[in-house]
Amino acid sequence: MNACPRAWAMSYGTAAHGWRAGNAPETTPPRTFDQLLTRTMRAVWMKRLEDQYHRKIWSTTYAKQTLDAAVDDAMDVVNMSVPRVHLDIGKERSKAQLRSLEQTQTLRPLFTGQPRRWAYFDRRMSATIGGVEVYAAPDVAVFHQHRWTLVRVQFRSSQGSMLSQQLEHLLMIHWAMNQPGLPNDFEAYNIKVVRWSSQRWKEHSVDVSEALLSQSMALMHHDIQEMLWLRRWAGADPSYASLPLAAHHEHCTSCPFRPECPARDGLAKAKHDQKRTIAGSHYNEPTKSAKTA
Numbered sequence: 001m002n003a004c005p006r007a008w009a010m011s012y013g014t015a016a017h018g019w020r021a022g023n024a025p026e027t028t029p030p031r032t033f034d035q036l037l038t039r040t041m042r043a044v045w046m047k048r049l050e051d052q053y054h055r056k057i058w059s060t061t062y063a064k065q066t067l068d069a070a071v072d073d074a075m076d077v078v079n080m081s082v083p084r085v086h087l088d089i090g091k092e093r094s095k096a097q098l099r100s101l102e103q104t105q106t107l108r109p110l111f112t113g114q115p116r117r118w119a120y121f122d123r124r125m126s127a128t129i130g131g132v133e134v135y136a137a138p139d140v141a142v143f144h145q146h147r148w149t150l151v152r153v154q155f156r157s158s159q160g161s162m163l164s165q166q167l168e169h170l171l172m173i174h175w176a177m178n179q180p181g182l183p184n185d186f187e188a189y190n191i192k193v194v195r196w197s198s199q200r201w202k203e204h205s206v207d208v209s210e211a212l213l214s215q216s217m218a219l220m221h222h223d224i225q226e227m228l229w230l231r232r233w234a235g236a237d238p239s240y241a242s243l244p245l246a247a248h249h250e251h252c253t254s255c256p257f258r259p260e261c262p263a264r265d266g267l268a269k270a271k272h273d274q275k276r277t278i279a280g281s282h283y284n285e286p287t288k289s290a291k292t293a
C-alpha cells in the first residue's frame with residue numbers, strides 16, 4: 001500500500017472483505033509470467049513442505065514433474081501464453097530456485113533429517129489481534145535450542161524501506177503469540193528471513209525486542225488508518241485518477257496494473273500530469289460555483 005496507493009486500491013479497494021494487515025493473500029490472478037512463476041513456486045513449495053513434514057520424499061524426477069505440471073496448469077487457468085523458450089527457461093529457473101531453497105542454512109535441517117520440531121503454515125491463516133484480522137503467518141517455524149525461529153520465505157525481493165520491512169516481519173511474532181500451541185512470550189522467538197535476490201537466496205535475522213514489537217504494532221495500526229483513508233478516497237473517486245501513484249518507478253516495473261495506469265508511459269510524467277489536473281480542478285471549482293451561484 002505504501003509503495004503505491006493506486007495499485008493497492010486496484011487490488012483491494014473494491015473487494016468486499018474486512019481489513020487485512022500483514023501479507024494478505026493474493027486474490028487477483030497473476031498478470032505477468034514472472035508473477036505466475038512466483039505464485040506457482042510458492043504453491044509447489046507448500047506441497048513440498050507438507051510432504052516433507054509427513055516424511056514423503058520427493059525424487060528429482062517427481063519435483064521436476066510437479067513444477068512443470070503446476071506451471072502448465074496455472075497458465076491454463078489464466079489463459080496465459082508465452083514463447084516456448086521463455087516457458088522452458090522460466091520452469092528451469094524456478095526448479096533451480098526451489099532446489100537451492102532446500103540448501104539454505106535456515107531450511108537445510110528440515111531436509112537432511114536433523115532432529116528438529118517444526119511446523120509449516122499457509123499465509124492464508126490469519127490471527128485476530130486487537131480486533132484486526134492479521135495475515136502474518138511465517139512460512140515455517142523451527143524449534144531449536146529452546147526457541148522458535150519463525151521463517152519468512154520471499155520468492156522475490158520485496159520493496160520498501162528496511163525498517164518497515166523489519167517491522168512487518170515482526171508481526172510474525174504477534175501472529176505466533178496468538179496461536180494455540182505456540183508460546184505467548186516474545187522472548188521465545190527468533191526471526192529469519194530467506195529472500196531471493198540477485199539470483200540467489202540470502203538469509204538474515206531480524207532483531208527482536210519489546211520496543212520493536214510495539215513499533216510493529218503501531219505500524220500495523222497506522223497502515224489500517226491509511227487503508228481506511230484510501231478506501232474513502234477511492235470511494236469518492238471511482239476513476240482512481242486522483243489517487244497517489246507509486247513512490248518509486250521501480251514499483252511500476254512489475255506492476256500488474258501498468259497497462260491501464262497513467263504511469264504506463266513513465267511515472268514522472270504521470271505524476272506531473274496528475275498534479276496539473278488536480279490543481280486545475282481546484283482552480284476551476286470556485287469559478288464554477290461563482291457562475292452558478
Ligand code: SF4
Pocket residue numbers: 004005006007245246251252255256257258261262263264267
Ligand atoms: S503502474 Fe506504477 S503508479 Fe501505476 S498502479 Fe502500478 S505501481 Fe502504481
